[in-house]
Amino acid sequence: MSRTKLVLIDGNSITYRAFFALPALSNARGQVTNAVFGFTQMLLKILQDEQPTHIAVAFDAGKKTFRHDHFEAYKGTRQETPNELREQFPLVRELLDAFGIRWIEVQNFEADDIIGTLSRFSDAADMETLIVSGDKDLLQLVSEHVHAVLTKKGITEVDHYDPAAVEARFSLTPAQIVDLKGLMGDSSDNIPGVPGVGEKTAIKLLNMYPSVEEILEHIDEMPGAKLQERLRENRDLALLSKQLATIHRDVPIECTVTDLEYAGYDPKTVQQMFQKLEFKSLVDKITREIDSSSTDGAAKDGEVASSxxxxxxxxxxxxxxxxxxxxxxxxxxxxxxxxxxxxxxxxxxxxxxxxxxxxxxxxxxxxxxxxxxxxxxxxxxxxxxxxxxxxxxxxxxxxxxxxxxxxxxxxxxxxxxxxxxxxxxxxxxxxxxxxxxxxxxxxxxxxxxxxxxxxxxxxxxxxxxxxxxxxxxxxELDDLYRDVELPLAFVLARMEAIGFYVDAERLRNIGEELTQQLTGLTKDIYALAGVDFNINSPKQLGEILFDKLGLPTSKKTKTGYSTSADVLERLAPYHEVVAKILEFRQVGKLQSTYVEGLLKVIRPETGRVHTRFHQALTATGRLSSSEPNLQNIPVRMEEGRKLRLAFEPSYEDWVIVSADYSQIELRILAHLSGDEALIDAFRQGMDIHTRTAADVFEVSPEEVTSLMRRQAKAVNFGIVYGISDYGLSQNLNIPRAQAAKFIADYFDKFPGVQRYMTDIVEGARKQGYVTTLLNRRRYLPDIHSKNFNLRSFAERTAMNTPIQGTAADIIKLAMVRIDKALATSDLKARMLLQVHDELIFECPEQEADTLIEVARDNMENALTLNVPLSVDIHHGKSWYEAK
CATH class of the missing domain: 3.30.420.10 (Ribonuclease H-like superfamily/Ribonuclease H)
Structure with missing residues (x-):
């Protein structure tokens, strides 16, 4: 008996996921095609990996289905499908026609129901069947002959499910998936379930009794009076929810499984479709396939990739x-x-x-x-x-x-x-x-x-x-690639190869000082606590702070009290031991992570640390480093800054030069927002935090107190990151209402900034991405998410990325410019390190003034803004002295 294999694809689910997983691609006619491209990638992979003998793609026929007759609010919470996605569904159907693949939609039913019906036919015929979707509801169809792959990340990374895998994931049989939905509901489909019953509780109940109906017959045996009450009050809701989640497997489909037979596609027809869609990489691929084929027939078994x-x-x-x-x-x-x-x-x-x-x-x-x-x-x-x-x-x-x-x-x-x-x-x-x-x-x-x-x-x-x-x-990323990222790879490679000299002996001395400090802090903590204990044990620390000293806490959990940094910071005003514990932790981290950590990575043959720069990792375009991470050395504590004493120039008559952009993100904000007050402050060379405080508090700059300036600084930098009133209240330790007023007053004085924040988020919703001044993109698939937290994070990211990303672009541009300037000069100066907005160099002492001129000129003129870029430059016999 010849092998037969049916593949059933959930067209709506895969197209939807492709749209939000991929960048917003478009062709010369302005058609957005990212969802079609993603769907095509998935289809090609399925044809290659599965080589089906039969295949079909199911689509929803419309918004209204028979489920709305039972529950009018079914899927009622879903956001309107973006026009950019809605317009691509006809293109997906046209693509399937080019591949010679049958697609099916039936009025009043969903794609799930069509797949359920076809899989029932194939299952009865003992035919191997694979369902492809991103919807866990379809797991209820899994059986000995029917398996499923569900998209996990993007569109090509998937999880495979047979009955054993379903049980391993949910501790339930496939048939119980509908009972699970009946109890816990499904927010994406607006299936209510039983209020207060989540997945964990639902699985626990279904392990006691195998169905919603049997659970409702044994409510008195359910754990907890509150749960019993919820089940009694929502009996009808549970049964309705199960009904809504159950896939209908008797859809009137005008075809049989035999009609879905598939012998492969005609490469030339598919090539024409790819050309129409302007999928250049796929056109090239299928052209090679046509050229290498000895016949003009369909690709054998749908195979695409050459071996x-x-x-x-x-x-x-x-x-x-x-x-x-x-x-x-x-x-x-x-x-x-x-x-x-x-x-x-x-x-x-x-x-x-x-x-x-x-x-x-x-x-x-x-x-x-x-x-x-x-x-x-x-x-x-x-x-x-x-x-x-x-x-x-x-x-x-x-x-x-x-x-x-x-x-x-x-x-x-x-x-x-x-x-x-x-x-x-x-x-x-x-x-x-x-x-x-x-x-x-x-x-x-x-x-x-x-x-x-x-x-x-x-x-x-x-x-x-x-x-x-x-x-x-x-x-439009050619310039960014060619003029910034590619030449920067050569700059970073040289920096890695040179390394940064570290005086190991001085570092050990710093370590000894930290050890003595830890000893003193330990004695102080024991004295204030009235007992010796293991300060590094969260359990013992929690017992001391909350049981013995009686400090205020949230409810104790099974694992004990939380003693995280944010918890301790809130407790600091209640007892002086807390500040000592925070200091103990900070000093301990300096000793273990930085002193001991750095000593391990000093290369014996060079006496230097050779950090690794990561150019292609962060979503904002920022550089990062590792082994060791020199960008993360704490500098808010004097003990942390002292670590920089050990970083010295390679030769005795050389110096370290540090060039640091001043408030670059706020300057970029002024440029992007076009806010006249903000631009005026920078053009006049005013202290921006003082100017902000003077405007918000409506006092003269001379009347601004240190507290006013500190609060204004928190708002200035918080605005860049889309800070909320709650976040600002936590930062400044002030009531939330006061923080909200502070933000409102800020926007009142700097209306251009508020306009920018509103416009950039709206633009992100329309385009699906934001860009920097150099056109670096960041895609924001969660900008349309129904989940409030995900959507809010995407909105804050939309506000911040053009600012932070442009700052990253500017310092990268500066690095490339400075590298070229040094290469064409007689200077021996070398670039060693990039840390956020700071560049570190070493040079002979007599070259310091010239190097400072080169660095300042190239950094301040890397990119022209509506406000001047400003760089603070210092030099000394160590990185510490250069700051």
Whole structure:
């Protein structure tokens, strides 16, 4: 008996999720196409992975269904579907027509009901069936022959469910999913359930009795009088909710499972559809498929991605082989370094994988050939595509090979990061799957297949070059990529390679001082508490503070009292021991995390710490660092600032220079908002917090007290982050009503700022993203969320990202400009570190004044705003003295 497999796709669910998971793509005609593109990605992956013999896509036919006859408010809380999404459903149906896939909708029923009916037919025929959706309701259909995949993150990351997986996730059978919904309800569909009964309680009850009906027959046996009362009062609601959640499996469908047979698609028809939608990467992919096909028929079994295993691998390990390679090496090429360690700063290079679209080459560097022999690879004549250029530069530099920016480099990592900065850690496998629909695994350094795997993966890099460049161009990110991020990779690589000299002996002395301070604090805490105890034990600390000293607390939980930092800060006014405990924690962290932590990462051969800069990680465009994280050294405490005493220049007659942007985010806010009062204050060189206090409190600048200025400062910086009255009240320890008045008064005096905040959020709702002045994008899929907390966070992010992201862009621009200025000068000065809005340099003492001029000029003129950019610059014999 031949294998048959039916795939049933929930068209509404997948299209909806694709819309909110992907950037707001559009074609030349202005059509938004991100949902169609995402749906296509999922479809191609299903056809490749599942190779179905039968397939159908189900859609809702309209807003009104038979469920509304039973409960008029069904789905009544859902927000209106955005026009940008609604307009894409016809395009999805047209796409399915191009693929030759049957799509089905039936008036008065939902897609779930259609899937339920078709799966009933296939289940009765013992036919293997796979349901694809993002809706957990469909898990009620899972059986021995019917399985489901539910989207988990985005549209291609999924969870697989068979009956055992459903039970493992919910401790219920698939059939009990409707009973679960009957008890707990479903806010997304406005199914009420039993008020006060959540998932945990519902599962507990269903483990006692298997259905809503049986639970209602045994209410007296349910745990707790309150729960029994809720069940009695909401009996009818529970039964109605179960009815609403139950998928109807007898929909009058004008087709049978046999009618859904699928033999594959016609690549030329699909190619025409992709061209119409302007899916350039998919057009290129299917064009290659057509070119490589020996017939004009449909793609076999719906297979899309070509197999990497078909590409032969050439190993180059002799001088003669290498000479032959130089004679016919194609361009562009992909480059991957084969390292013997994940620590690229100290790893050895075992070889280099070199690939074009149809050639896979591995240059073995463990035998006769050396790295210097392959230096022509980074010559300008080759177009080179890599993943993570900065890492490659640092790796090559450690082995004596200098890589210059004048070569034709394309970094897949940076391009993908700019296109979707909220993705988090960018992985090559994700990019390849998204753009080329090819699945690649991780490379195991211990396997013999490592060489061939790397060489074949290198062939994928040149294939990514065009689709990613086209995407950058479509989103107007070319300039940001070419003028900022790509050259910055070279700057950061040099900074990593140089490192920052740390006087280990001085650091140990600081550690000894901190140890003595901890000893003194411990004695003080014991004396104030009246008993010795383990200060680092939350349990013992909670007992001392709340049981013994009687400090006010919230209700005690099973795990004891909370002694988190925010709790202790609120308790500080009640007893002096609390301030000592907070200080003890801060000093302890300085000792363990920073003194001991830094001593572990000082490189013995250089005496320096070589932090790793992460250029493609944060959603705002900010740089971050790790191993060690030098951006996180606490500076609010003098003890924290003293750690910077150990950071010194590399040579005795050199100095450290620190250049720090002054209030850059507020200056950007003034520019973006166009607020006349804010712009005037900066143009006049006034202290902005004093000016704000004078305006809000309606006093002259001379009458502003330190308290007024502190409150104004909190509002100024809080406004940038969309602070609420509650947040401001916590920051300033004032009543919420007073904080609300403070914010209202601020907006009254600076109306342009309020207008900006309103407009930027409204723009984010329409576009789905916000941009910086250099056009860096940040997508905000939660801006339309029904969840208040998620939506509010997205709104605050919309307010802040253009400001914080522009600040990140400006300092990156400044770094690139300064690096070029230093490279074309006779100065020996070197850039060492970037920390938020601050750049750290080292230079010979006699060059300090010149370096300060170079830094100031390039930082203050990195980008022209309506207000001047200002930089504070100092120098000294350590990082501490330079501040």
């Amino acid at each position: 990497l295993s078909n590409i032969p691998v050439t190993v180059v390990d002799t001088a003669n082989d290498l000479e032959a390679l130089w004679n016919d090496l194609p361009s562009p090429i992909g480059l991957i370094a084969d390292m013997d360690s994940k620590d690229y700063q100290t790893a050895n290079i075992l070889g280099l994988a070199v690939g074009s679209e149809d050639r896979a080459i591995y240059i073995d560097l463990t035998g006769d050939l050396e790295l210097i022999d392959v230096a022509p690879l980074w010559a300008p004549e080759y177009e080179k595509t890599v993943f993570d250029l900065k890492t490659l530069i640092v790796l090559l530099d450690a082995h004596g090979q200098a890589v210059h920016a004048d070569g034709d480099w394309f970094d897949v990592l940076l391009a993908a990061y700019l296109l979707n900065p909220s993705e988090g850690e960018v992985r090559l496998s994700d990019i390849v799957e998204r753009e080329l629909h090819i699945t690649i695994g991780t490379v195991d350094a211990k396997t013999e297949a490592r060489v061939e795997t790397l060489a074949r993966q290198a062939t994928l890099l040149p294939q990514l070059r065009k689709p990613l460049r086209d995407a950058l161009s479509a989103q």
